[in-house]
Amino acid sequence: MARSVYVAGLGPAVGKGVVALGIVELLSRQVAGVSVFRPLVPAADRDPLLTTLRERYPGPVSPAESFGVTLSEATALIAEGRREELIGRIVERYRAVERQSSSVVVIGGDFADRDAETHDELPLPRELAFNARLSTEFGSVVVPVVSGAGRNESSLAAAVGSAYHSLTDLGATVAAVIANRVPPTALGGPEPSLPVPFWAIPEVAAIAAPTVGEVADALGATVLYGPPGALERDVLDYLVGAAHVPTVLEHLTDGALLITPGDRSDLLVAASAAHAAGTVALAGLVLTLGEPPDPRVVRVIERLNTGLAMLVTKADSFHTIAHSGRVQAQLSTPRKVQTALGVFETHVDTVALSKVLDVARSARVTPLMFENDLIDRARADRRHLVLPEGTEDRILRAAETLLRRGVADLTLLGDPAEISRRARELGVEIGDARLVDPSTSPWRDDFAERYAELRKGRAVTLDLAYDVVRDVNYFGTMMVSAGYADGMVSGSVHTTAATIRPAFEIIKTVPELSVASSVFFMLLADRVLVYGDCAVNPDPDAAQLADIALSSATTAAAFGIEPRVAMLSYSTGKSGAGADVEKVAAATALVRERRPDLPVEGPIQYDAAVDPAVAAAKLPGSTVAGQATVFVFPDLNTGNNTYKAVQRSANAVAVGPVMQGLRRPVNDLSRGATVKDIINTVAITAIQAGAK
Template sequence: MSHAFLLVSTGAGAGLTTVSLGLVRALDRLGIHTGFCKPIAQLHDGDHGPERSTQLIEHVMNISPPHPISLRRATALLGTDQEGLLMEEVIALYRQSTRHADVVIVEGLVADGHAGYATRLNADVARALDAEVILVGKPEPDLDEYIDIAASAFGDSNGTALIGIILNKVGMTDAGHAVLQADKLQTADADADREGGRLSAEHPDMIGKPFHFIGAIPWQATLISPRMSDVADYMSAKILYSGEIAQRRVERMEVCARTVANTLSVYQPHTLLIFPGDRDDVFIAACMSAMNGVPLAGILLTGGLQPHPRVLALCAQSIETGIPILLVETSSYQTAAQLVQMPAEVAVNDYHLIDRAMDHVANHLDADWLKARCAIERQPRLSPAAFRYQLIQQASEANRRIVLPEGEEPRTVMAAYQCRKRQIAQCILLGNPAKIHQVASSQGIVLDEGITIIDPATVRERYIDPMVVLRQHKGMNRQMAEDQLQARIVLGTMMLAMGEVDGLVAGALHSTANTVRPAFQLIGTSASAKLVSSIFFMCLPDQVVVYGDCAINPDPDAEQLADIAIQSADSARRFGLEPRVAMISYSTGESGAGLEVDKVREATRIVRERRPDLLVDGPLQYDAAAIVSVGQSKAPESRVAGKANVFIFPDLNTGNTTYKAVQRNAHVVSIGPMLQGLCKPVNDLSRGASVEDIVYTIALTAIQAGAADTA
């Protein structure tokens, strides 16, 4: 399973993209197969093409990352309360990045003034991917506060996902623009190297936090030096002579307003000279310096004025040395003021400079720690987004026919439409076709031929005799069968019993008893099950867990409780969870006594006897099963305590109350109940189910049907 390292910044200007790409380079040097993913695009000012991180890594490292979700789509989904769908799309992109990769570097959003939602989205992405978080910051007075905020944003009851910190731009001067720091470049870079070494040596005292200090990246102004072509683009300048416009870089700039004698000191390598086009004296002096071998960055003429043609002719040989000459209409003062605001980011197509910057970052990271961290065997938690994505993918691959007896119910109609749109299953609606289309129209949707609509009145007759055969041992006759088939749930169950459909979902308008009773009568239990039970998949903020039984069996005995536990563990494994089963009671271990806790203790013994391959422990109190610190305190020897992901409740009263309390008070999505132990899949809905609940229950049912066919 690939490691996911999510890099997030303390704010704008920390150099998140450069550090993210530099980390890819560092891991590549270690021989670690590394992928890259920027889930949500965040274009920089002036960007009009593809997202820059994705484009740069593709060209520099020969990695083919997926194209990110546009910021417009991401904010639209957030604005319509579809954050779950957004995270499923993030999971899909991440899965593409994991192909042939041991580690994936995920670049988060920058929380600047235009993206106040970035911290929330970064936290959601971290949970969705179960990613380990690395904070990227720059030295500043509030750094400790930023670290505390990050640790809180990326933490849960079982700890924090924040594992390390990288300090970038160590030793940077206040302005941070290379073109304005000309006379200090050499000393600034040397000071940065010394400062980086000092911080690396003193980082425990500087940080004072229990996270690894991965590296201090010294500031090098030359690594953000723009090309003359970048200056031309930014200033919308007219190119009089292109020369080496794509190669020459600006490390300093000078406005030449004095006489030639007083400007001789400014004719230095990599300097951009700014002066009015009618200053022939300065122009000639610049050309003479070029003839003498000084590699000026270029000349920027202001005021819309060009040198006299005879001056240009005189300097023709100098110009041929490759010096770029640009022209703008603004004054020298206005031009210089505009250049001060030029973004410091590397241009999206400046592959040479980003390659140097990646090497610079990689040279200052703790390679030994990175290698050791990547070597850790880690089984990521199955996040709600990953679980839902997995459901949709598996259901789509199964491609099963699911009958929906409550075909005229608006939520059910919308769920069928979404299943068709997302290719989750082939839905069959039972009901009056005209009414169903009217319900669809009222919701602004059109049902195409991919959704089957069956009018019960037109098909009911042909199920009477088969139903009599199935129930004749109970005294069923034709009249009784015809009467019972008036109920669409019964009709749908007969369709399932006869193999015309692969599964059934209902319950939005009916009680659990009325939904599952026909299944008990017409479908029956599987040979491997002693009873029918149910589970809910509870999508907690950080992981998915299983609750059972919360819908069917009021007061199971020890044998039945053990069967429920085994069924639930097997279902959990089928849907991507490696089961760690906690048998829940009001006491932990041997601390309590009484009929109820004894029943749980005996059920635990039976599970261990029947299925020694399962990790199971009980009795355990809920907090001891779910919270690491409590589990270590109350059951220190347990391999389940604090790590449980399958919770088996002792009775229906406890299970149903707990699931509803968690669902409602913690605003948790619960998928189910999913019935276990039937020969063919039938699943019940809560009468308060949302469209989303119905969609995922249909997906569950489709997967169950596919598993039953291959069993």
């Protein structure tokens, strides 16, 4: 039977989505095949939370199987007195999901008293009793979510105790109780007296606030103007612009949505200019009465490059503010998801929660499990990393996520004013990052002296060194060398050579290795393989190939992959001959001599390394053939083409290149790297720094 956790919200707007997200994330790190199920949904294709979770954690069941019944179906059955049939239908649908899944997270329904479209009264069952009944029918343990909004310590303790006892009195098995949206004054007080764990999650404005896009949908507004990402900004406040410009400017606050008639060109230009100047960070602009602004005004605002959306609605200001204030935020954007995960992981002891839920780690490793494990390990031993490309959009978006999740402390290089301006335009928050301009940093003189001393054999003068360390990659590498950072990640806009050349000059390789090299983690559907070297050494000799194999095995072990090394060639065993085969054979012999404990096979062909049937025919009795985890390619041409072929043909996720063999970690990004790629690489670099 699948493990099942029932997340039940006790009361409206408790934010149980944050808890459901955190639990699905926790389970997905441990087992493959996690599904999400909702007993009741507004409509078959309209449940924002279910959509978000399914997109982030694609499970084994289809969207059509992920819910029990719609609200209209439930209403009809209850109106006819067929409540037990309603329960039976939901349970039947749940069992179908359970049979396909290793674990199921059930998210209790939101019980509105009126239909969302017709506004007719809905004769729905009491939420608490309904959730308790379903949890027992499903065989689920329950994690109730209690609202902490507006409560003090004593009232919070009473609400938590009431939730636990009410559910247990109804026959439910409560695993833990979580209070969400708790004000700061109620945090840190005496814990309620419960026989199960209790955790409190604070109110976070970035989660509770709707986005500009959600407000636009609620208003039925048209997006007149707005660059990509403008609709994802959080709306923290509303301001109706009806006064003169100085008065409105005085009342503008960070995250405010300015609501004003479209003919108030003075307010539109003034507010946009204030945002562009950095005096306030607005969420967006809403124009009422269906009146667009003068095109000449729009052109001026576009030239200000504010990054704000401009919406037009037919409603007047009164109805616009009334509708906007009723919008409930959803976990609808990657930023909100990462923020929610960050606050959940900060305030809920996930190790203890895993024990309560009796989560046993699966032997199968999925890409999501591997990536989540990277985040977990980096957070457990938090390091300080430097990102030289501080003004690049992808770096800024990744930095926001990394800081929210607590993956690493960060230094961003570049002009602080320019970094802050671009972050403000993108609507990202990097408040905890250290911003350093290499041109004006007090470290520059010291770095120049250090670099000149290191390179004096290459006729590098102090004046030349002073210019060299102004380069962001050299400056970042000097930070790592001097101990101001534990590692560096660059390459989203720089070439591989520009990123790693400073590391070779300044940090250098570990003494026992002749070359630094790289690996890719190849995340297949059910396992993780290590490919090396696919990015650095064009044609290594036998000794260098042995170094690459040893470094790759060490890297694999450091990331939880048992190293079984295949030294690849076009020949298996003694089936072929030639200089290339002899090189691989010599490298294999060197690896065995230096690491007798390390399982290694070579020369070996790729099919014999991965396929047990082929291995049995070509190399019977081998401890590596058919079950290799580390693949060492004879040259860069073979390695680079193979990893790309597997990535594209097998739909694998390639994480890397990950540099190895350096005395301190420096990693290179592809210039096509996504935000997700950057986050993974930073986490890997942090883990490498901890290992060093």
